[in-house]
Amino acid sequence: MQSKFPILILWLVSSLTSLCSAQEPAGVPNARFQQAADRTFKAFDRQHEQTWQRPFFFMQMADTQYGFFSGNKGFDQEVDLVRRAVEHINRLRPRFVIVCGDLTNATPEHPRYREQVAQYHRDFSEVDAEIPLVCVCGNHDVGNRPTAESIARYKENFGDDYFSFWVGGVCNIVLNSSVLKDPEGAPEVLAAQQTWLQQQLQEANAAEAKHILMFQHHPLFLAEEDEPDQYFNIPLQRRTPLLAQLKQADVRAVFxxxxxxxxxxxxxxxxxxxxxxxxxxxxxxxxxFRIVTVHETGIEHRYWGMDDVPEKIELETSGNAR
Ligand SMILES: [Zn+2]
Incomplete structure (x- = not known):
């Protein structure tokens, strides 16, 4: 009897190891998910991308939130929707795709977190390798009150939580809005992000960016810039000074x-x-998801339901609906 235990343990260890490796490649996740590093996004070469070239479009998505439909029991519906989104991406061929947070429903300490992240990685790995995929952290990704630990966990799976990158003359700034929503668990992260943001805005202005676009998970506000605080916006205490800063820098849009x-x-x-x-x-x-067309003098954007997405994006004739 005694001699069987080590064999059983060995069998369990090897089974678990192969199960894990079937879900996630060994070592760090796919390089696609480690592009946001050193506070930039490595697929875009700043030297080259700082100059306006020609109109382009990108796709903005949000809340894939694997596990939300079923209360974390599974994610079949999210998988189906993401696969359809990926088909649209690969057909339309945007300059980049950005997913503005709540990538999974489970937060990092939840037992289902790892499998939801693995499925997200698997599904988005089907995006054509030439199309950069930018991930942004939401409250489900770093927790409603983020901490240094929860942010570190996010970074292991998706790269930096805040960073900036240039695309064709446009400066794009990604923020960790969960520390703006509730900084109590990581006040030092909010302070560092704030200093960094001011620097980014100054640099973008000095470099004469055609547009400055910002991306984050939480809306600063839904309809009115001075609307009362509620679950879906950023508290006025931090919203008001941030809006003043963004207006001062002539930020075109926040997504x-x-x-x-x-x-x-x-x-x-x-x-x-x-x-x-x-x-x-x-x-x-x-x-x-939303399709955003960037022209030299302005942007146009429109939300498309998954069933209504056009076959092709014509840059010259795109509409002005939102
Ligand atoms: Zn959220």
Whole structure:
């Protein structure tokens, strides 16, 4: 009897090891998910991308949130929706795709977190290797009150939580909005992000960016820049000074998710664009994503339900709907 235990343990260890390696490649995840590093996004060469070239479009998504439909029991519906989104990506061939947070429903300490992350990696690995995929952290990715540990866990799987990158003359800034929503667990991260942001805005202005675009999970506000605090916006205490800073730097637009519906507002000439979910909707807008066309003098954007996405994007004739 005694001699069987080590064999049983060996068998268990080897079974578990092969199970893990079937779900996630050994070592660090796919290099695609480690592009956000050193506070930039490595697929885009700044030297080359700082100059305006020609109009382009990108796709903005949010809230894939694997596990939300079933309360973390499974993720069949999210897998189906993401695979359809990936088909659209590979057919339309945007300059890049950005997913604005709540990549999974489980938070890092949850027992289902690892398998949801692995499925996200698997599904988005099907995006054509030439199309960069930018991931942004949401409250489910780093927790409602993020800590240094939860952020570190996110970074292992998806890279930096805040960073900037240039694409064709446009400066794109990604923020960790969960520390703006609730900085109590990681005040030092918010302070560092704030110093870094000011520097990025100054540099973008000095380099005469055609546009400055920002991306984060939480909307700064849904409809009115001074609307009261609620679950889906950033508290006025931090929203008001941040808006002043963004207006001062002439930021063109802030893109967000988190609301699982579309919403829209302006703060001066800056647009606050909240995009519905790839995953489970919480309102009348269907699962889908936004297509954003960038021209030298402005941007156009429109939300598309997964069933209504056009076959092709014509840059010259794209509409001005939002
Ligand atoms: Zn969220």
């Amino acid at each position: 967000a998710g988190h609301y699982h519906r579309n919403a829209y507002g302006t703060a001066g000439s800056m647009e606050m664009i909240t995009t519905g979910p790839v995953g489970r909707p919480l309102g009348k807008d269907p699962s889908g």
